[in-house]
Amino acid sequence: MGNRNKTLGEFIIEHQAAFQYSSGELSKLINAIRLAAKVVNHEVNKAGLVDIIGKAGDTNIQGEDQQKLDVLANDKFIQTLKNREIVCGIASEEEDDFISINSNDEQHQNKYVVLIDPLDGSSNIDVNVSVGTIFSVYRRITPVGTPVTLEDFLQPGRDQVAAGYIVYGTSTMLVYTTGDGVNGFTLNPAIGTFYLSHPNMQFPETGKIYSVNEGNYVHFLQGVKDYIKYCQQEEGDRPYTSRYIGSLVSDFHRNMIKGGIYMYPKSSQTESGKLRLLYECNPMAFIAEQANGLATGGRTRILDIQPTELHQRVPFFCGSQKMMEKLHEFLDKYRE
Ligand code: P6P
Numbered sequence: 001m002g003n004r005n006k007t008l009g010e011f012i013i014e015h016q017a018a019f020q021y022s023s024g025e026l027s028k029l030i031n032a033i034r035l036a037a038k039v040v041n042h043e044v045n046k047a048g049l050v051d052i053i054g055k056a057g058d059t060n061i062q063g064e065d066q067q068k069l070d071v072l073a074n075d076k077f078i079q080t081l082k083n084r085e086i087v088c089g090i091a092s093e094e095e096d097d098f099i100s101i102n103s104n105d106e107q108h109q110n111k112y113v114v115l116i117d118p119l120d121g122s123s124n125i126d127v128n129v130s131v132g133t134i135f136s137v138y139r140r141i142t143p144v145g146t147p148v149t150l151e152d153f154l155q156p157g158r159d160q161v162a163a164g165y166i167v168y169g170t171s172t173m174l175v176y177t178t179g180d181g182v183n184g185f186t187l188n189p190a191i192g193t194f195y196l197s198h199p200n201m202q203f204p205e206t207g208k209i210y211s212v213n214e215g216n217y218v219h220f221l222q223g224v225k226d227y228i229k230y231c232q233q234e235e236g237d238r239p240y241t242s243r244y245i246g247s248l249v250s251d252f253h254r255n256m257i258k259g260g261i262y263m264y265p266k267s268s269q270t271e272s273g274k275l276r277l278l279y280e281c282n283p284m285a286f287i288a289e290q291a292n293g294l295a296t297g298g299r300t301r302i303l304d305i306q307p308t309e310l311h312q313r314v315p316f317f318c319g320s321q322k323m324m325e326k327l328h329e330f331l332d333k334y335r336e
Helices: 008-018 025-044 047-053 069-083 122-127 214-219 222-232 248-258 277-290 321-333
Strands: 087-092 112-120 131-139 162-168 172-177 182-188 193-198 209-211 261-264 294-296 316-319
Touching (some): 008 025, 025 112, 025 172, 112 277, 172 193, 209 248, 214 222, 222 321, 248 316, 261 321, 277 294
Antiparallel strands (some): 172 182
16 A cells, blocks of 8 residues: 555554554554544634634533633543553643553553643634644653652653644644654544655755744844844845744644744743743654754754753744754854
């Protein structure tokens, strides 16, 4: 069967054998994420009907509380991962503290922890702009069979065993890596099946798109300002095109396919940037590097940062190698 018609389920089975720790748990984990993605997709795609089906805080005809979509997405992913006793801990953008899941089945002491941003860019939902789910998977480092600790979640991004995102856009795609390249699967909503539509995704070595919230320009460090001006100059293959959706997953996904650079710098307004290291920057950085791209905090490789807090923020620059190298030239000029 050609690559193009392969389903996500078939792909997982094929690659489980190749995955060095093929205990099957990681495959079950990806399958659980696949299921939750379909459920969330169904809810996100009817968001526009909220006035008909009720707003958050309302109760629907079953007397169930109508949930904000990001809360609903959070519940669905946590519930799906918990129910299958696949992971021993979950951290989420929506939860102040991590969730410990103690398996009472001696044989299947789970060894993975998952960190998620269940619905990134959820402020875009009310204006019908695409949003995404981001997930990151590690092997626990504390002894199997004991409750997880914060240490299990504060691992550097280079130790991830899997990372991916779902983009709920004009079509719904699941894009993920287990350290052996990046593959994209498109959902056929008519039958609820993800098909391999983008095998072996790679950032073009360079590109002509830069993504940054230019409304913050005056607050950026000089090196970032100079790079933005460089993108806008009439010279060589420039000016580049500015494209900024305000949804990390969508901006990243477009840039990975077309070539480009995404920037969320620190500024005088946000000393550490805005994006979260553990469940936004690390998973996207793992995917970027697996797709021949680069991801840094300006000078430090994102995947080498030793996390200190669950919800810590970092500056984030990510994209095509040549564009990232040019950015670093400007930042190095000011030692920023
Ligand atoms: P700003 C969404 O809130 C998000 O976390 C990312 O998805 C997005 O790229 C960024 O923040 C947008 O932030 O400050 O430009 O609106």
